[in-house]
Amino acid sequence: MSSYGVRVARNQGGIGRGYQTFSVELEDRMTVLDALFAVQRDHDPSFTFRCACRVGMCGTCAVSINGIPRLACRTRASSLGAPEIVVAPLPNLPVLKDVAVSMxxxxxxxxxxxxxxxxxxxxxxxxxxxxxxxxxxxxxxxxxxxxxxxxxxxxxxxxxxxxxxxxxxxxxxxxxxxxxxxxxxxxxxxxxxxxxxxxxxxxxxxxxxxxxxxxxxxxxxxxxxxxxxxxxxxxxxxxx
Ligand code: SF4
Ligand code: FES
The missing domain is CATH 1.10.1060.10 (Alpha-helical ferredoxin)
Structure with a gap:
């Protein structure tokens, strides 16, 4: 297990409310999507993100991860090589809530x-x-x-x-x-x-x-x- 600081964008009603950082423990093979679930499960049930298949097929979990648009379910946290994971909504799309955008x-x-x-x-x-x-x-x-x-x-x-x-x-x-x-x-x-x-x-x-x-x-x-x-x-x- 490794510890990560997961820094997530908070947005409500289209208004940015800055970032919040949560401490999350992840196994080596776990993904950024697992980190988002951990934030929601262990820290704030109101934290909002999108996903469906969890295996890189549906396309719903795309977010900006450390500044690059990627699928959260296909990005292993350990592959980022950093103790902090910054997750923001995809650019160029209106934000619905937190890191979930309207397509x-x-x-x-x-x-x-x-x-x-x-x-x-x-x-x-x-x-x-x-x-x-x-x-x-x-x-x-x-x-x-x-x-x-x-x-x-x-x-x-x-x-x-x-x-x-x-x-x-x-x-x-x-x-x-x-x-x-x-x-x-x-x-x-x-x-x-x-x-x-x-x-x-x-x-x-x-x-x-x-x-x-x-x-x-x-x-x-x-x-x-x-x-x-x-x-x-x-x-x-x-x-x-
Ligand atoms: S990055 Fe663009 S082209 Fe590639 S799968 Fe996503 S929407 Fe399709
Ligand atoms: S949850 Fe379907 S592609 Fe990531």
Missing amino acids: EPFFEQWKRVTPGFRPKHPESKELAIVPASSQYMRMTGGKRDCITCGACFGACGVKATSGEYLGPAAINRALLRLADPRDEAVAPRMKALDSERAGVWRCHTQFNCTAVCPKGISLTDSIVWLKRAMLRRAPFEKLP
């Missing part, structure tokens, strides 16, 4: 890229098979695992200054749909992506999103890929 702005942007699948042949009864060996599957292999945690949204320096910017996850989602040979909704997505104020052109290629994504998605690569496709000034070519 509404994230999903508002997500909706703007027409994220759902729009089949070319909705009446067809045929299976629309995309072979694993196809260019689409090869090119998007490392980009399909988003769990909508919002870590990239919180880490994005452009998002910090522009509420209109779509953000990396929504852009990556648009890329997946645009490249899918079974999908047909090109125009509404291109309209959202080609916006000077909100679309891909706002990205300054800072790589913050790529650095924090817990699923290892190369978001900057997705954004650059789309910029190149647009500069060709040709209709978006589906990958076979």
Whole structure:
């Protein structure tokens, strides 16, 4: 067991109330999420944070840990190499209470890229098979695992200054749909992506999103890929 000082942000009704530090004992394999539960269980039952799966699948536990957006359930306290763990809400999102944020702005942007699948042949009864060996599957292999945690949204320096910017996850989602040979909704997505104020052109290629994504998605690569496709000034070519 090791002792940690867990310094957590306190917020109530959207008003910051500073930080409070609690002393917590953790075993070596325990996570920052375990530390948050210990604060709530042993010190203050009103302390508020979000989580669901506890195994890195649902994306709900993303918070700022020692200044970096990360999943609390996938971050071992011992890996931080510090006796103090500072936990704050994800940046760029409104705080509901303590370290829990509202994901509404994230999903508002997500909706703007027409994220759902729009089949070319909705009446067809045929299976629309995309072979694993196809260019689409090869090119998007490392980009399909988003769990909508919002870590990239919180880490994005452009998002910090522009509420209109779509953000990396929504852009990556648009890329997946645009490249899918079974999908047909090109125009509404291109309209959202080609916006000077909100679309891909706002990205300054800072790589913050790529650095924090817990699923290892190369978001900057997705954004650059789309910029190149647009500069060709040709209709978006589906990958076979
Ligand atoms: S792209 Fe990565 S960091 Fe961004 S929401 Fe998805 S899983 Fe989280
Ligand atoms: S609790 Fe689900 S990802 Fe952490």
